[in-house]
Amino acid sequence: MSSKTLTRMDLSEAVFREVGLSRNESAQLVESVLAHMSDALVSGETVKISSFGTFSVRDKAARVGRNPKTGQEVPILPRRVLTFRPSHLMKDRVAAGNKG
Amino acid sequence: MIRSELIQKIADENPHLYQRDVERIVNTIFEEIIEAMSAGDRVELRGFGAFSVKKRDARTGRNPRTGESVAVEEKYVPFFKTGKLLRDRLNGK
Numbered sequence: 001m002s003s004k005t006l007t008r009m010d011l012s013e014a015v016f017r018e019v020g021l022s023r024n025e026s027a028q029l030v031e032s033v034l035a036h037m038s039d040a041l042v043s044g045e046t047v048k049i050s051s052f053g054t055f056s057v058r059d060k061a062a063r064v065g066r067n068p069k070t071g072q073e074v075p076i077l078p079r080r081v082l083t084f085r086p087s088h089l090m091k092d093r094v095a096a097g098n099k100g
Numbered sequence: 101m102i103r104s105e106l107i108q109k110i111a112d113e114n115p116h117l118y119q120r121d122v123e124r125i126v127n128t129i130f131e132e133i134i135e136a137m138s139a140g141d142r143v144e145l146r147g148f149g150a151f152s153v154k155k156r157d158a159r160t161g162r163n164p165r166t167g168e169s170v171a172v173e174e175k176y177v178p179f180f181k182t183g184k185l186l187r188d189r190l191n192g193k
Contacts, residue, residue: 006136006143014132015125021117029110029125034148036109040101042189049103052130053178057190080190082149084180090134091178094153097138098176 008034041082053086137178147185154179 012027019026037047037055047055057080065076086094103126111122133151136143143151158174182190 004136004139004141006132006141008145010136011129011132011143011145014128018128019121019124021121026125029114030129032110032113033106033126033129034145036106037101038148038186038189041186045101047101047106049106049130052103052134053180055180082182082186082190084149086178086180090137093134094137094178095175098140098153 049087051087051089053084053090055082055084057082140176145183147183149183149186150181152179152181153177 008027008030012023012030015021015026015029016023021029040047041055041057044057046057049055060079060081062078063076065074066072067074107119107123107126110126111117111119114122117125133143137151137153140153142153145151153176156175156177159172161170161172162168163170
């Protein structure tokens with residue numbers, strides 16, 4: 001496994017190559033896509049990208065947690081968490097690409 | 101929100117771009133993320149989250165209907181961890 005880490009820069013570079021806008025505008029478009037997805041999620045919407053996956057927001061109830069190091073009980077407040085469920089296509093491609 | 105609605109929002113903000121180019125832009129972003137993970141790479145988008153690949157070891161599974169054991173091979177699965185900024189925003193911080 002090569003194990004590189006891609007960042008926004010790599011995504012905007014891909015947009016730049018694919019569409020031929022300026023690098024600056026490509027970067028702004030990547031940013032807008034992430035911003036629109038984030039805003040929808042923050043407003044409680046599910047974001048469903050076909051053949052990619054589904055981001056959804058779940059409400060978690062309050063519970064009593066424990067500091068594993070000290071054993072001390074700490075209250076965990078109710079909170080909202082984001083879960084991502086990959087599409088079958090993504091799962092299949094990731095499984096195939098990393099095999100062997 | 102679905103893919104087409106996301107494309108529409110970006111198109112509305114960028115009236116100088118052709119709709120089909122906006123589609124290509126949005127599709128390229130998602131395609132690039134899948135390609136990276138297929139190559140075993142990570143994609144880290146600060147403030148939003150990080151996509152990575154996790155290994156699941158081989159195990160003996162069971163057919164829940166018949167109780168029969170089945171060998172499940174090791175496999176690699178996509179994983180997403182929410183970024184700190186988005187996690188905080190979800191909780192009104």
